[in-house]
Amino acid sequence: MKKKLNIAIIGLGNIGSYLYTFLKQKRKILSKKSQVDLNIAFICDKKRKFKVPKNKWLKNYLDAPKIRKIDLIVELIGGAEGPAKKLVFSALKNKKHVVTANKALISKYGNQLAKIAEKNKVNLEYEAAVCGGIPVIRSIKDGLITNEINKVYGIFNGTTNFILSSMDFDKLNFESALKKAQSLGYAERNPKADLAGLDVADKLRILSALCFNSVIDYKNIHIEGINNIDQFDVQYANQLGYKIKLLGLAERNNKFIVQKVFPALLKNNSNTAKINGVLNNVVLEGKPIGRVEMIGEGAGPKATVSAISSDIISIMKGGIKLPFNTPINEKNKYKFKDISNENYEAYLRFDLNLKNMNLAQSIIGKLKKNKILIQKIIKKKNTFNRLFSLILITKQSKDFKLKRMIRNFKNKKIYKSVKFIRIEKV
Amino acid sequence: MKKKLNIAIIGLGNIGSYLYTFLKQKRKILSKKSQVDLNIAFICDKKRKFKVPKNKWLKNYLDAPKIRKIDLIVELIGGAEGPAKKLVFSALKNKKHVVTANKALISKYGNQLAKIAEKNKVNLEYEAAVCGGIPVIRSIKDGLITNEINKVYGIFNGTTNFILSSMDFDKLNFESALKKAQSLGYAERNPKADLAGLDVADKLRILSALCFNSVIDYKNIHIEGINNIDQFDVQYANQLGYKIKLLGLAERNNKFIVQKVFPALLKNNSNTAKINGVLNNVVLEGKPIGRVEMIGEGAGPKATVSAISSDIISIMKGGIKLPFNTPINEKNKYKFKDISNENYEAYLRFDLNLKNMNLAQSIIGKLKKNKILIQKIIKKKNTFNRLFSLILITKQSKDFKLKRMIRNFKNKKIYKSVKFIRIEKV
Numbered sequence: 001m002k003k004k005l006n007i008a009i010i011g012l013g014n015i016g017s018y019l020y021t022f023l024k025q026k027r028k029i030l031s032k033k034s035q036v037d038l039n040i041a042f043i044c045d046k047k048r049k050f051k052v053p054k055n056k057w058l059k060n061y062l063d064a065p066k067i068r069k070i071d072l073i074v075e076l077i078g079g080a081e082g083p084a085k086k087l088v089f090s091a092l093k094n095k096k097h098v099v100t101a102n103k104a105l106i107s108k109y110g111n112q113l114a115k116i117a118e119k120n121k122v123n124l125e126y127e128a129a130v131c132g133g134i135p136v137i138r139s140i141k142d143g144l145i146t147n148e149i150n151k152v153y154g155i156f157n158g159t160t161n162f163i164l165s166s167m168d169f170d171k172l173n174f175e176s177a178l179k180k181a182q183s184l185g186y187a188e189r190n191p192k193a194d195l196a197g198l199d200v201a202d203k204l205r206i207l208s209a210l211c212f213n214s215v216i217d218y219k220n221i222h223i224e225g226i227n228n229i230d231q232f233d234v235q236y237a238n239q240l241g242y243k244i245k246l247l248g249l250a251e252r253n254n255k256f257i258v259q260k261v262f263p264a265l266l267k268n269n270s271n272t273a274k275i276n277g278v279l280n281n282v283v284l285e286g287k288p289i290g291r292v293e294m295i296g297e298g299a300g301p302k303a304t305v306s307a308i309s310s311d312i313i314s315i316m317k318g319g320i321k322l323p324f325n326t327p328i329n330e331k332n333k334y335k336f337k338d339i340s341n342e343n344y345e346a347y348l349r350f351d352l353n354l355k356n357m358n359l360a361q362s363i364i365g366k367l368k369k370n371k372i373l374i375q376k377i378i379k380k381k382n383t384f385n386r387l388f389s390l391i392l393i394t395k396q397s398k399d400f401k402l403k404r405m406i407r408n409f410k411n412k413k414i415y416k417s418v419k420f421i422r423i424e425k426v
Numbered sequence: 427m428k429k430k431l432n433i434a435i436i437g438l439g440n441i442g443s444y445l446y447t448f449l450k451q452k453r454k455i456l457s458k459k460s461q462v463d464l465n466i467a468f469i470c471d472k473k474r475k476f477k478v479p480k481n482k483w484l485k486n487y488l489d490a491p492k493i494r495k496i497d498l499i500v501e502l503i504g505g506a507e508g509p510a511k512k513l514v515f516s517a518l519k520n521k522k523h524v525v526t527a528n529k530a531l532i533s534k535y536g537n538q539l540a541k542i543a544e545k546n547k548v549n550l551e552y553e554a555a556v557c558g559g560i561p562v563i564r565s566i567k568d569g570l571i572t573n574e575i576n577k578v579y580g581i582f583n584g585t586t587n588f589i590l591s592s593m594d595f596d597k598l599n600f601e602s603a604l605k606k607a608q609s610l611g612y613a614e615r616n617p618k619a620d621l622a623g624l625d626v627a628d629k630l631r632i633l634s635a636l637c638f639n640s641v642i643d644y645k646n647i648h649i650e651g652i653n654n655i656d657q658f659d660v661q662y663a664n665q666l667g668y669k670i671k672l673l674g675l676a677e678r679n680n681k682f683i684v685q686k687v688f689p690a691l692l693k694n695n696s697n698t699a700k701i702n703g704v705l706n707n708v709v710l711e712g713k714p715i716g717r718v719e720m721i722g723e724g725a726g727p728k729a730t731v732s733a734i735s736s737d738i739i740s741i742m743k744g745g746i747k748l749p750f751n752t753p754i755n756e757k758n759k760y761k762f763k764d765i766s767n768e769n770y771e772a773y774l775r776f777d778l779n780l781k782n783m784n785l786a787q788s789i790i791g792k793l794k795k796n797k798i799l800i801q802k803i804i805k806k807k808n809t810f811n812r813l814f815s816l817i818l819i820t821k822q823s824k825d826f827k828l829k830r831m832i833r834n835f836k837n838k839k840i841y842k843s844v845k846f847i848r849i850e851k852v
Contacts, residue, residue, distance in 0.1 A: 022572075138568050142569075296715065
């Protein structure tokens, strides 16, 4: 007779409900593939949303870790704190395997959780937390496990990528693009975490820890979102041969790691520039592999359930599965560097009242004086809003210098707006 | 104390030598990641090419399966028959795990080998057999394991892709492109298996069996290579908005599977059309995942060793690993369809002596009469070789009709050459 694995699904929103139906439908084939029989022993949510045998309904989610019969708990509550945190900590402490889609939780408490999982010899899997439809976590942990990865980057958030694509191809302004994303279910009602780059940051911290074999570093990460990007930027970028993308990138150089999330101008012909709509991509560079890229849907119930269920099967198949590939206590030690001393070419945009058009020359002069050299210039008179825009692409300059200049310009208050977007060569 | 795994590497060409050095260098980190200690117990080749402790040198490769100490045999001899076949069958029968990069062997004997492995509860892993640097086998077996995949396609051969890219971007003719590939180590001295599409066919059979959960079907596959493509075809394709690629594609519809390998015209803006040089890509379409694409280096010692070593670690980590995801005896039953009744738009090219230019109208007329309609025409007078070329893009037509027409035209012998390349919409 086959071994049996009893699972509890806690949280029955879009994802949880889809997962429940999916696992019931696929029970037979999944059992063939894992050689273990999967039984959904309990499900739980605040409200009972669909018909469920009474004996499967769990009243209090915090009971799940204590029920002896349960082998594995699928946490789909969400959020780094509160119920999700309580549940996952308690589950691992009670020697239950855990599968979660919760990037915020793993990003914040992954180190602690992994330690408990390792000590108690249970699994903690989180493929769905990072770019759902792209099996990147599993690939780093298995298919690419012998590689020394030095760089990981890509587009990790479908919401912002959809917005930027709509601003580009449908010529929508930021607000309309956001509304469109919301109406299609691609953006949450409160899209702050997506727009501010926090969602990408969570994913990047997890990828960075896995790729570089380090602990998760929650603090040392540069984060900017896309709130400041408007449709003119997208258009000007196009004219200059670039696309604007919200990029997540982590890189290791010797003993240093840099983690950064910001909107970046990418050359038109860069692979990552061509990822449009809700798609995500992840690029890994390392030895001996060279460069591997994966492209797929980053979110939505389908992609997420593919990831969650693959994690469940992985646990059913057994074997040694450290949450972060090597024991937390044996991780490499790195220093983290901020980006101040990195060199960037940059896109600068100054909006001036038409009567102040003559300031253009003085802007360029000030930049030159500070050794920020210019490689491309666009001047644009916009009769509609009576503004004159000066768009510059600088040559490489230290980030802190660029930021200092921008601060100075902003302080002057004679410019209607001053923008600064980095160019990244990926 | 950690468990220890003793391996034997049989075959020390480019790949085997690189693997030996790699595993020795990485022993510590690989042991951390797998929680098992890896020991290269024996190596073997026809000639001893580098310094090796005497007690590690195995005189007869066929002894390896009989040595009790050995847990895992890495087969890097190559070829579907002969020594490689003997070794792998014997290894599995003697309850040794096997890791191989041998696509010809797996494609031909994979079903039989998997049965033995299943019966003897040992692992048979072959990530390196398919698109080396892309962890696609592991992804189908693990990260995407719960998906029902309905289509798999891509560019699975770096040699032919390099040749086609060189014909396109460097304007080389076929022979020069082949020579360039050989001088750079991208093509073998005897490149027949690559050029004729046999290498792609091996990989496609393996992918198809894994994706559709069927046994490997060795016979029912349509195979054409690129020998017949010349630089004019590449140029004309460009003018018409296409790239010529050697495509491998397998698809499941209801109870039918189609497996095909042929040079195809792909629309310029197709992702697969943009894979250039020695790169490979694999696209998987299925439920619930949607579409996932992976891009990476398809061959060479580095990519191959990444794949082989990840297989070794996977075995070291333990757990249930069926060679083809479900037991061979429980595979889905499919019928295999040939492509005769599939509909294709097609690229046709007729070369005529200049004095026979007037035949152009009669060609188009004959096609129309057989209900093969034309959507685009290019006429080209080539004063250099005193030929007139008529290039046509047809509307959709059954494959057998197109082929019958081409046969008829060829039989006439008034055309200097008659070409037929399918257009594939991927």
